[in-house]
Amino acid sequence: MAAFKTLDDLTDIAGKRILLRVDLNVPVADGKVTDSTRIERVAPTILELSARGAKVILLAHFGRPKGEPVADMSLSLIVSAVNEVLGRKVFFAADCIGPEAEQAVGKMANGDILLLENTRFHKGEEKNDPAFTEELAQNGDIFVNDAFSAAHRAHASTEGLAHHLPAYAGRTMQAELEALEKGLGNPARPVVAIVGGAKVSSKIDLLQNLVKRVDALVIGGGMANTFLAANGIEVGKSLCEHDLADVAQKIMAEAKASNCTIVLPVDGVVAREFKANAANEVVVTELIPADAMILDVGPQSVEDVKEWIAKAATLVWNGPLGAFEIQPFDAATVAAARFAAERTKAGTLVSVAGGGDTVAALNHAGVADDFSYVSTAGGAFLEWMEGKELPGVAVLSKSE
Structure with missing residues (x-):
């Protein structure tokens, strides 16, 4: 396995906009999250970056909306669960690109956490479309991937962004890769x-x-x-x-x-x-x-x-x-x-x-x-x- 950069390689990130890809594809029933395990797994990375003064911008998918907005696949449904796990206020933007995302990012203070809407509401996400990836990248200075579960997909928010911004593995991704290296790599x-x-x-x-x-x-x-x-x-x-x-x-x-x-x-x-x-x-x-x-x-x-x-x-x-x-x-x-x-x-x-x-x-x-x-x-x-x-x-x- 090739060496990869982690949060330990990140310095002076106070005020930096970090696009953090996470897995928030959690089960929901009657409007409530029934298993918050995936949120709990990415919490350490989110909280560490926030504590270091970064502006933490969460990118995630939810379900399979096939490139169109679907009400019951909106990440707005899980904001309260993310708040609860983190013990922090999490802001929400109703899109992951465009004016709404740009304005929400612009209002962030150091240490704030912002969740952008489902990346799969845009066809460009799963196609790894260069134009869509460029729009995502405009709201960030650094890309951190903490979603190993989506790493087998070459999508805009999992692979494409790393060609536009300095790229690092989050703590969950790091732990997974180190464990897998011990399992079969070496x-x-x-x-x-x-x-x-x-x-x-x-x-x-x-x-x-x-x-x-x-x-x-x-x-x-x-x-x-x-x-x-x-x-x-x-x-x-x-x-x-x-x-x-x-x-x-x-x-x-x-x-x-x-x-x-x-x-x-x-x-x-x-x-x-x-x-x-x-x-x-x-x-x-x-x-x-x-x-x-x-x-x-x-x-x-x-x-x-x-x-x-x-x-x-x-x-x-x-x-x-x-x-x-x-x-x-x-x-x-x-x-x-x-x-x-x-x-x-x-x-x-x-x-x-x-x-x-x-x-x-x-x-x-x-x-x-x-x-x-x-x-x-x-x-x-x-x-x-x-x-x-x-x-x-x-x-x-x-x-x-």
Whole structure:
């Protein structure tokens, strides 16, 4: 990963207009924010810049308005939530460019915080249009990107601005990049990856990248069934992409060539219906009943996973091992997550996890705060794990 500039490289910013890209794409119901996690994550950067006397101008998107103003996707809906998290008055401008934005910026005193309207209300945002980017840049002296979750998009407010203004990573972006560097960029070895979830088809690029970069790859969830089937094992009525057997075999061959051990379940918890507390039994994978489905990996498989975690110096995790949303099929995910958390707290493991289901699963297990880093970035985290360059990160390089 190329070196990037952080807030530590910023000096004498009192009175400077800082365009700060943040992720405020929070869930809202009945006009109220229901989860302020993303606001809380960017609060340190906002408050630090404000405390240093900068004029902090927040740029963000909200929903997918497709280049047109949409009332229920206005950032005005979340101003009160931002106020509450920051403990500060946050001003609001009803546009992110043009006279309204310019006038609001012009009224700012040192240390003020201003939230501009949804950047995606303009078609130029997602097109990274030079003219739109230039209009955004006119209201700033410095660009700070603290939205890793949007870094996989080459949009005006995530990538374009860095070509017009001196560009820096905010504290959240910095923490994310440093954690990811420890996870796969320059990790302590052995490195073990756990990848779960429903389908291989959504994670082909991810698996192909990981087998070249980790020492062991644990595959769980529905996608493990596709690998089992590719090895000639009957998986009954389990979720399985039989048409991807060739892909699974190719990934296993690439792993072998790269000296990466593929770890598949040796037993499973099976049931005849997909519902909470359904009658279930533990069966070795070679004996899955034709009328049953695997809903979780079995206890011996959990022990195998824990054994690999015990060997690891670095763990990267994306996706649950089973149908963790319904009991008792959350058992394997919870057990493995808690074991990884114990080793992390003991100082013997660097653990980096991310992805929507993964975050939910770690929260369910009560250990999200015990991992070294848990990314809420979704698509950006997945693309990083796939080995793809993220435009919003690349443009922050010190060589720019």
